[in-house]
Amino acid sequence: MEMDVHDELLAAVLFIVFTMFTLWVFRKLWAVRKRKTINDTSSKSGHYWSPIEQNEQQHNYCSGCKQHVVSGYECDNCLLKVDNINCLRAISTKIHCKVNQTLCRKETFDHHWICGNIGADLFCEVCEELCGGGVGLQDFRCSWCWRVVHTKCKPKFTLSCDFGRLQRTIIPPYCVTTRKPGNRNQRMMLIKSPFQAVIDKIEIPTDIEKWRPIMVIVNPKSGSGAGKQLLRNFRAHLHPAQVVDVLKSNISASLRWIDEHPEVDVRILIAGGDGTICSALDQIDTLSRRIPVAVLPLGTGNDLSRWLKWGKKCGGDIDVIKLMEDIQEAEVTLVDRWTIDAESQKKLGVRLQSNKTLSMTNYVSVGVDACVTLGMQNTRESIPRAMSSRLLNKFLFFTFGTKDVFERVCKGLNERIDLYLDDVHINLPDIEGLIFLNIPYWGAGVKPWATYNASHRQECDDETIEVFAVTSSFHIAQMQIGLASPLCIGQAKHAKLVFKGNHSFPMQSDGEAWVNSAGTVLISHKCKTAMLRKAEKQSTGCGMFF
Template identity: 35%
Template sequence: MCGDGDEAQGDCGSREEWTLLFWTSLAVIVPVIITLWCSAQRSKRKTHMKDFFRKSKHGWRYTDLFNKPTYCCVCSQHILQGAFCDCCSVCADEQCLQRADRSLACKEIMAPSGPDGAVQHRWVRGNVPLASYCAVCKQQCGTQPKLCDSRCVWCQTTVHDDCMESLADADRCSLGEFRSLIIPPHYLYRVNKLRRRHPDEYSKLASSCGSGWTPMLVLANTRSGNNMGEALLGEFRSLLNPVQVFDLSEISPSKALQLCTLLPPGSVRVLVCGGDGTVGWVLDAIDTMKLKGQDQFIPRVTILPLGTGNDLSNTLGWGAGYAGEIPVEQVLRNIVDAEVVKMDRWKVQVASKGLYFRKPKVLSMNNYFSVGPDALMALNFHAHREKTPSFFSSRIINKAVYFLYGTKDCLVQECKDLDKRIELELDGERVALPSLEGIIVCNIGYWGGGCRLWRGMGDEPCPPTRLDDGLLEVVGVFGSFHCAQIQVNLANPVRLGQAHTVRLVLKSSKMPMQVDGEPWAQGPCTITITHKTQALMLYHSTEQTDDDDDESSASETESPTPHDSPQPPGPASAHA
C-alpha cells in the first residue's frame, strides 16, 4: 500500500513538472512567434510603403512618432505615427495616405505664373511650425488642439483660418525671406518653353525674379559625419524649390551641377552639406564643367560642415562642424550675406619609381598633403571604417578612434627616420631636413580638425598666409605626440618654408600618405605639387572661427581677404 502511494505521488509530481515545462515553453515561444510575425509584417509594410513613396509626387517620409502634436490633413484626427511630405509638410496616417496623395497637391517645381506674372500662394492647412505668427493679426498660430490655420509652402507665411479673408494680396506670393535663393516654378516653366537656350535668354528671364537673384543649389552627402544629411535635405526642400536640392547618394555632383547651365551665368551658389571630401568631390565636378567650356556657369561654393575634420569649412568661417545648433533659416541668411573669395587648388602628381611606362597618379588638393604619422592615423582609421562602417556614425566616435591610433603611434613610431628616406625641394631648392617623422604641405589655415598648424603657438613671427596667394606652407613634425602638442597650443611646428612648387622624393620603403584626408600606402616615388586652378568660394566673415578672443588679430593673417579678386603677394614671399 505504501509503495502504491509513493508511485501515485511520483506520477502527480511528474505531471506537475510537465505542466510547468509546457507553460514555461509557451510563455517563451508565443512572444517570440508574435515578435517574428510583427517583424515580418513591419518589413512587408515598409516594402509596400517604399514602393508607394517612390511612385508618389510627394516626398513622403514615414515616422513611428511625430516630434510635435500632429493632425492628419485628410481626416483631421490626431496621429502619433504616419507619413509626412518633406516638401510641402502634408501629414497623413496610414489609412489616409493614398487619399492624401491623390487629393492634396505637393509643391510644383515647374508651373506657369499667375495672370499678373506673380507666383500664387500654395496653402497647406494645419500643423503649422511652432512659434509661428499670423500675418494679419500677429497672434500665434496653431495653438488650438485640432487641425487649424494655414501655411504657404513657398513664402512660409502663416495665417489663422478666421484671418484668411482679411489677408492682403491673398493670391500673390512673394516667395518670402529667401526669394533671392529660390528658383521660382515660373522661371523653369519659361526656360522649358524657350526655343533658343542661350545665356542671354536666361538673363532676360531672371529679371522677373527680382534684382539680386542668386539661386542656390543644395548638394548633401547623407553619409557624412553625424548622418544629418537626410534630415537637412527635408528642411531645405521645405524652404526652397525641391528641384534645387540633391542627394549625392542618388545623383553625382556633375549631373546635379548641370542645372547651373539653365540659370543666369555667374549668379548660382552651391551649398555643399558634408565633409571636406564631399567639397573636393564637388570642386572636381566644377573643374569638369570648365573642361566642357562652361566657365561662365561656374557657381560659388559654400559649406555646411557635416564631416569629422571640416578644416576647409573652418578656414572659410563656416565653423568646425554643424550639429543643428542654429536653424537652417539662419544658415541661409548667412549664405545671403557671404562674400566671394578665390581659393587655390593644387595638382598632386605621384610617379612611382620603376614604373616609367605607367601614367603618374594625379590627385586634386584643396586642404593639405602629408606623409608621416597623421597620414598613418588616417590610413588606419579608413581601414577600420571600411570593415565596420556602421560603427562610425558619430563625429565624436570618429575623433576618439583617431586619438587611439595616434596614441598607438606614439609608442610604435612607425614613421621614424623620415629625413633619411625622403628629399624635399621647394621651388627647385633642396631643403635640409632635421630628424622628422612627418611632412605636411598646407594650402589652408586649419589642419587636423581645427588646429592652425602654420602659426603654431603664435609666439613666433611667421609669414602671413592667404587662400589665393599661390603659395603652399610646408612644415615638419617630430611624431604623433608632437602633433598632439601643436593641436593644444603647447608646441610649434618646424616651419620648412613657403613655395609655389613642392617636390618630394621617397627613396626607399613604403610610407603612409594622404591628400585631403584620403590616405594610401606609397612605395618609392616622386611627388610633385603644382598650382592647378582657383575655385570661387563663399566666405562668412562675421562668424568667429576660433574660440580664443585674444587670437582674433592673428586669425586675420590666415583668413582670406573677403573680396572677389584678392591680389597675390609678390615673389619676395616665396620662401620663409
C-alpha cells in the same frame, strides 16, 4: 559527438542573432521597396514621401483622417503628413505638392497652404499672435514663403506669394523647366522625386530684385545623420531641383544649366565632410565661370569651414532661411587648389601601384598624420553606418594617435624621403610627418603657420604652399592644445617628394587617406576657386560693448 551545455547555449545564441539580423535586413529592404511603391503611386501629385522619424512624431496630425500620427509619412517638399497608406493615397488626389508645375503660373501664383503641424513659437502674419500648438489640425503655413496665419485670419491675408525672406534665393517654379537626367528631349512637367530631375531651362524672374539663386549639394551620409535631415530641410525650403543629393544625383549634370545660362548669377552651398567638398569642387571647377561656393561643416575636422567662418560643426536643424541670407551677404575670396600626382616606381617594367591623381584644397601629408587618419578610416569603414558618428571619429583619432605614440611606425621618415621645394633639395630634420598646407587651419582647428606669419606670410591665393613637419603624434597632440609649434620647412610654388627604398608610405589629402608605394609625388598649382566667407556683422548701439 554530443554537445555539452555550453556548446548548445552558444549555438542557440548564434541562431537567435542570425535570425534577428536576417529579419532586420528583410525589414529594411521591404521599407525601401514600400517607399518606392508609395512614391510611384502618388507621383502625379508631386509629393515625395519619407517615413516620419521617431523623434518627429510628437504633436503631429494626419492631414487625411485628422488623427494623431503614430507611424506615418511626410512629404519632403511641402511637409504634408499622413499616418497610413490609405490616407496617403486619398490626400494625394486632393492636395498637390508645391512642386507640381502644372499648377504654377506666374500671373496667379498663390500661397501653397498646408493646414496644421505648425510650431508653437510662430506668429500670425495678420494679427501677430501666436499660431500653432494645441490639439488637432489648426492654422496654416505656406510651403514657399513659410509665413503662418490663423484659420480665421487667412481670408484677410494676401492671396499672392512673394516667397518671403527666401525671395532672392529660391527658384520660382514658374521660371524653371526640369527634365530627367541624360534625356534632353523629355521635359518633366512635375518632379516625381527630388533626385530624379535636373534643371533644363530657367528664366530670370522680372518681379524679383537682385535675384541670385543658391544651388545646394548635400551628402546625406555625413554628420551622423545630420546630412539626411539637412537634405530634407533644404528640400522643404527651396525648390527641390535646387537641392542635389550626391548619392543619387550626378553633380555635373545637376549644374550643367549654369553654363547654359550665363546670365543667371548663382551661388553654391556644399554640405558635407572634406571628401564631399573636394569632390564637389572638382565638378564646379569644370564650369566655364567661377561660381562662389560656401561650405557647411558635416565632417570631423572641418578646417575649411572654420577658416571661412561657417563654423566647426553643423546639425540638421539649422535655420535654413537665416543661412540663405548669410550666403547672399557673404564675401567672395579666392582660394588656391592643387593637383597631387602620385607616380609609383616600376620593377621589371611593372608598376607597383597604379598612378593616382587628385585635387587638394586644405592640405596633403605623409607620415604620422596620415597614418592616424588611415587607421581611423579603415576602422570606420568596418563599422555599420548606423553606429558611425563624429564623436566616434574623434575617439578613433585619439585611439590611433595614442597607439602611434608607443609604436612610432613613421620614425625616421626624413631618411626615407627626399623633399624638393621649387626644385631645391631640402635637408630635413628628424621628423615623422610632413604636411603641405594651403589654408590657415589644420588638424581640426590648429593654426600651424601662425608662428611664422611675421617672416613668411601665408596667403590662400598666392599660388604658394606652406610646408611644415611634426616629430610624432604626441607633438600633434601638443599642438592641438597650444603647447608646441610645428617645424617650419618653407614655402614653394611647387614641390616634389621622392620615396626611397621599397617602403610603403601612408598619405592623406583633405581627410582621405591611402597607402602610397615607393615613387614620386608631385604637388603643383591647379586653379583658383571662388569661395564664400561669412560676413562679420558689426554690432551697433549698446550691444557692441557686451
